[in-house]
Amino acid sequence: MRSAHDVRVLALNAGSSSLKFGLYRVGGETCDLLLDGEAEDGRLWAKNASGRSLLDEAATDDMDAALTRVITILDSPPDIVGHRIVHGGPIVRRHCLIDDAVLAALEGAATLAPLHVPPALAMVRHARRRFPDAVQVACLDTAFHADMPEAASAYPLPRAIRDAGVFRYGFHGLSCESILRQLGADIPERLIIVHLGGGCSVTAVHAGRSVDTSMGLTPTGGLMMATRCGDIDPGVLIYLMRERGFDADSLERLVDRESGLTGIAGSGDMRAVAGRADASARLAIDMFQRSVAKAVAGMLAVLGGADLIVFTGGIGEHDAQLRAAVCEALAWSGAPARALPSREDEEIARLSASLAGAAA
Secondary structure, three states, X not given: OOOOOOEEEEEEEEOOOOEEEEEEEEEOOEEEEEEEEEEEOOEEEXXXXXXXXEEEEEOOOOHHHHHHHHHOOOOOOOOEXXXXXXXXXXXXXXXXXXXXXXXXXXXXXXHHOOOXXXXXXXXXXXXXXXXXXXXXXXXXXXXXXXXXXXXXXXXOOOHHHXXXXXXXXXXOHHHHHHHHHHHHHHOOOXXXXXXXXXXXXXXXXXXXXEEEEOOOOOOOOOOOOOOOOOOOOHHHHHHHHHHHOOOHHHHHXXXXXXOHHHHHHOOOOHHHHHOOOOHHHHHXXXXXXXXXXXXXXXXXXXXXXXXXXXXXXXXXXXXXXXXXXXXXXXXXXXXXXXEOOOOHHHHHHHHHHHHHHHHO
C-alpha cells in the first residue's frame, strides 16, 4: 500500500439491487473525489471529478457484474476498499478492518438488516477476490451510536433478552459523522440530525455524541419511510399472525417493503407522491410530516432544546417544502434549522484510510 499520505480508497455502498461507488485520493485532512457513480434501475453510470462521463450503459441487477465493469475504468487497483455495512450486530460495534472473523460476525448480523447486510457482504467477498492486495474496511452505520446511554439503547424487555443483543443500535451513523465533519468547529452542544431518504431517522447529538436515535434493533423502526412502516404497535403484528395467518417472511415483507409511503400512497418516491393531488397522496405527506415532527420533538425533550436542527438525506436536503412544514410544526422550540448533504461515501473513504493507516 502507498504512504498513508497518498492512498486511493474505493468506497462501496451496496444495496439489494443497487451499488453506489466513489474513488477518492486521501492524504492527511484532504479527501479528493476522483470518480463516482451508481448502478441502479437498469443503468450503470460513472463520471470523473469534473463531471465527464466515464460510463453510461444498461446494467442488470447483478452487482458483482457492475463492480467488474467499474474495475475496467480504474487506472490501477485501489489501496483500500471501504464498505458501508448497515448493521454490525452485537459483536462488531466499531469501524474495523475486515478479516475472516469479522466477516463471520457480520454474517451473523444479516438477519437484523436483511435488506442491507447480505448484498453488502456479497460485495465484500467479491472485492476481496478482485482486489487481493487491498485493505478491506467495514464502516458501520451503527458505530456512531455504540456509546448511547443505556436509558436510550435499552428496550423495556427482560434482562436475558437484552443481554442476547436485543437493544437499540441506531443507524445512519455514517451520515451523522459526515454532518459533524462538515460542521467542524461549529458543532453546537445540542444538535438534532434529521436524515430523510429512502430510510429515515432522527438523532440527538450532545457535545458530538449520539445520545438517542429513532431507529432501533433494525432499520425498520422509528419514522415512517419510503417502504418501511417505522414504529408500530407490536400488537398489530401479533394480530396479523393470529388472525390473518402471517408468518415471519410475510411480516418482514409487509413492514420493510409494502408499508410507509408505499402502503399509503402506492409509491415510495416522495417527489412523485408530492406531485399528486389525490387523497392518498395528501394523507401520506401529512403522515410523513407528522412522523418527522413528532420524532424531532422527542429529541428536543431529550436534549432540553436544540441549538441547531440539520436536515440531510435526499429528501431532507432537497425538499424545502417538507422542511418548512416540519419547522413550522416545531416553531415553538425556537431551534434554527439548515440543510446539509449527506456525504457518506466520503466519510467511508476518510474512515477507511484512517483505520488502514493506523494498522500499517
